[in-house]
Every structure is written in structure tokens, then in C-alpha cells.
Amino acid sequence: MTSLYDVSIPVYTDITKTTQSILKKGEEHFKSQGKDTSELVFIIVATGRKLIERVTGGSPVDTPMKEYSLSECYxxxxxxxxxLAKVDRASVDGRDKTEVPCKFGPEEFKASARDYVFGYPVPTAYFHLNMVYALLRGQxxxxxxxxxxxxxxxxFTKA
Known part of the structure; x- marks a missing residue:
């Protein structure tokens, strides 16, 4: 059976690692072209930290909204x-129906932790990963x- 932990923390870890990989490839490309790369990443981390807080019931971790250099992004x-690696499965599983807050722009919502995971942080992270990918490809x-x-x-294993 797939648990709340399974659909949140490992998925977010993969999104974060993919973002790193894409940024590294972008950095290599820009360096070879003699271009500067000092603009990208904040939302994926800030949303991931809110995910951890809400699915574990833990304390929030502040992520200052500012422009980050590429080295700061890494x-x-x-x-x-x-x-993400420190999140204990036991602190997440069983909290599927726990009501958690969610802010989207000026509007505030409440949802079960399960609905929150599927409805906000995971789609938000994929959206921003796609934007980083598209922006880099466009460059x-x-x-x-x-x-x-x-x-x-x-x-996956090769057949």
C-alpha cells in the first residue's frame, strides 16, 4: 500500500535532485558560452519545506525570498x-487526514494532508521544475x- 510518506518525501526528493542536475548542466553550458548564471530556484525549496512542516506536524523552516546566486541555489x-532525508516515515504516515493550512496568493485554505500533498506542493514543484527546464532550454x-x-x-532496469 502506498503511504503519505511514499507520495510526498521521495517524490519531492526526486524533483529536487532533478532541479540540481538540470542547473548543473545549465551552468556548464553557460560557462562554455561565457554567460553569467545568477537567477533561479527559490520556490521548489520553500514549498518543500512547507511540505515537510505540514506532513510531519513539525516547525516551519524559513526560506527568505530573495534572488539567489547559482552557488546559493546549489x-x-x-x-x-x-x-528531506531526515524526515522519518513514522512522522508522516498516519497523518493523511490531518487538516493542514495552505496559502495560495492572498487566499487561505485547509485540506487533509493527503489532499494537500497532491493538490499543492507536488504540482507546484513540478511546475517550477518545468519552468527551470524550459528557461534553460530556451537559453x-x-x-x-x-x-x-x-x-x-x-x-528502472533495462529489459
């Missing part, structure tokens, strides 16, 4: 992967579907 992503970074899918397919 540091933020590495830190967030560490935070000529040689990214393909394999770059996007690799982390999600890591458990």
Missing part, C-alpha cells in the same frame, strides 16, 4: 535534500527528456 538545494542549454526523467526512472 547550497539551498543540498540543504533541502538533507532536510540553448542542451537538455533533453532523459535529463528531466533520469531521477524519476532511477529504479
Amino acid at each position: 547550497e539551498l538545494l543540498d540543504t533541502h535534500l538533507g532536510e 540553448g542549454v542542451p537538455l533533453g527528456k532523459k535529463d528531466y526523467m533520469a531521477e524519476f526512472m532511477k529504479t
